[in-house]
Amino acid sequence: MSNDAVAHSFNTLGIVGTGAMGRGIAQLAAQAGLNVMLFDVKEGAVAEATAFINGLWQRSADKQRITQAQAEQYGERLIEARDLAALAPCDIVVEAIIEKLEAKQGLFSDLEGIVRQDAVLATNTSSLSVTAIAAACQHPERVIGFHFFNPVPLMKIVEVIPGLRTANDITQRVNALGTAMGHFTAQATDTPGFLVNHAGRAFGTEALRVLSESVTDPATIDRIMVDQGGFRMGPFTLLDLTGLDVSHAVMESVYHQYYEEPRFRPSPLTRQRLSAGLLGRKTGEGFYRYVDGQQQMPEEPAIAPASPCPVWISQDDPGSAAQLAELVTTAGWPLESADQPSSEALCLLTPLGEDTTQCALRQGLNAEQCVAVDMLAGLDKRRSLMASPITRPELVNAAASLLNADGTPVSTLQDSTGFVLQRVVACIVNVGADIAQQGV
Structure with missing residues (x-):
């Protein structure tokens, strides 16, 4: 049955965790006509998130992308939940909290005693097992993965991941909800990294391996992958965008969940940079420096003119x-x-x-x-x-x-099997073929 043939029938959506991901999900849900209840354990976080989202809508109204009436209507759908118990009326609750299994299990265990028995519990986990999260619940059939990507309004894809005991009707309804929120829904199996983060292991991981071998520098790798490879951004620009606090955790999670599969081995480079607080755009410095949010890409080395030779x-x-x-x-x-x-x-x-x-x-x-x-x-x-x-x-x-x-433009590399582009593309093809073979 297609997603379009199923009505999601959700009226009120709860969100636990109002960081960047929670805010983005709240924005889309309100725009899709749902009432959105927001909860965060940090005092003042919900008010800050609500002001941020309303600011986005007001700027859109000022630029005539939406009407003033729409901006106000969307804003009226955002409701602060003073505590978890206030989420009782929700038809679906999406968690967007810290990426730790015990924390997510504990939250869902608490929510089971609050929401109705027919309410859906959705996790925005990027790499943890949905089945493992659901294992702590009395009703694992209502737990599902609903994984968005940051920035949520711009990344027009959401993964829907049923656990081994998730009910089929809930999977269909959550697929329909993702579509109603304006995103392409990609249903994936509950395997490490799901679909997107599994496929993405080749892009960043092999680029980091190239860097660790001193073949060249991050800027050159990015330029090659964009100019020659046709990618929208290079691997190090992407790592800076997502933040190493997110990316390195996903690397380690997928690597360990696949029992130390060598192709997914993380790099010590990202662990060191994570320890140093060089997370990327969010800290003003990562693989690149950022001034007023603008990436400072180093200039390419000049090429000295040479006289023609045979x-x-x-x-x-x-x-x-x-x-x-x-x-x-x-x-x-x-x-x-x-x-x-x-x-x-x-x-x-x-x-x-x-x-x-x-x-x-x-x-x-x-x-x-x-x-x-x-x-x-x-x-x-x-x-x-x-x-x-x-x-x-x-x-x-x-x-x-x-x-x-x-x-x-010309990039000159140290000797390495397969240059840069060949190495990364070969790894992408290999991982992609493995994903297809696994039926992810």
Whole structure:
């Protein structure tokens, strides 16, 4: 049965925890026509959250995105709950508290003695088992995962995760509620990380591994993934956006729940930065610095101009070789056509899943002359180069100057199997295939 064919039939939604996530859920629920009761153990937190949400609506009214009447109507739907007992009238309660199993179990156990027996208890957990949270309840059939992403109003997806004992009708109704709130609902099985955070392990985790191996710096990795990979933002920009207090906890949770699966191993780099309070945007500094909320991206290193030298291109991949030959000819550099390069030539290689050193040795070439070019995503928006540890410095600079001759940005990396883009994409494909195999 489709979500559209089921009415969610919720009139009053309770929220426990009025941080960024709770506020976003409250905003969407009120806009969808529900009365929203907010509770937080911190004194003044609900009033602060209500003022914040009303401020968003007022700014939208000022910009004529909604009417003044709508802004006021939405605001009237926000109701402060003085204590947990005040949530008794709620048809569904969504918890958005600390990401600790015992805390969520304790909250739901308390709520069971307050709300009606037919009320739904929804957890916004990002990585904990919904089944484990429900295990502390007398009626686990009414417990379900309802996982939004921050910032909630902008991230138009919500995961609906039934536990092993969640009733089918509740799953259907919560799916319908997510749709009514304006989000795409992705129903996932109750496995570590669910769908999105499971799939996301490859993007950030492999990027952190690249960084830990000193292949390059965070800004270069981000530029490669955006320009060459076509991602909306790079992994380190994303980590700064979500905050390491959230991201590192998810990394560790998924890793341990999969019994230390090596592909999901967290990085000591994020643990250290978490300990130092370098969480990202929320603290003004993470992998980048932020001034008035604006990311301070470091400038790219300048490429010194080089005089044209002979260029020899490996025919290991004829299609890639043809693209490079056209670029060399257009730049006006001399192109060698012999089977073997001269001793003065810059040798351009196009490895797939290899490092420059191994690629050179496999082809019987002098690694001192070799620079590899990542051809996985073409040469249009950015070009990634990789020298061997013994490549002559003047040839590394010559390669960068050549590939930058038409103004296209160039990133130069330390030797590593699979550059940056190839490594991250390969991990994404592997994790995605595993998700499909598991039926997540």
